[in-house]
Amino acid sequence: MLRLGLLLLILPLFVLMGVYFWELSSVRECALIQDGHWDYLAGVCRESPQPFVPWVERQPWLVNGGMLLSVAGMVMCMMGLYVKRR
Numbered sequence: 896m897l898r899l900g901l902l903l904l905i906l907p908l909f910v911l912m913g914v915y916f917w918e919l920s921s922v923r924e925c926a927l928i929q930d931g932h933w934d935y936l937a938g939v940c941r942e943s944p945q946p947f948v949p950w951v952e953r954q955p956w957l958v959n960g961g962m963l964l965s966v967a968g969m970v971m972c973m974m975g976l977y978v979k980r981r
Contacts, residue, residue, distance in 0.1 A: 897975030903968025907961035914957065915950065 922933045925940035934941045935948040951958045 896971055896978070900968045900971030900973075900975050903964050904972060905965075905968070907964040907968075911958065911961045914954075918950075 918938075921938070925931045925933045929940050931940040931942055932944045933939075934945045935953060
């Protein structure tokens with residue numbers, strides 16, 4: 896239970912960071928190389944300024960689900976450390 900808990904605790908955080916930085920690289924490429932403005936809802940580079948939309952509003956299931964899995968992993972780790980080994 897401890898190993899599965901550690902996996903659930905750490906893996907969602909790396910997935911969230913990976914997806915976030917993947918999108919950030921696209922935003923930076925649009926702003927610095929293409930000299931445009933990133934449309935967060937459509938995920939494309941545009942010529943006109945676009946409003947910022949937070950990541951938690953665009954991907955609520957990914958963010959909230961990842962955090963929920965991390966909390967479940969923490970609970971499993973605590974149970975694995977609390978229960979005696981056989």
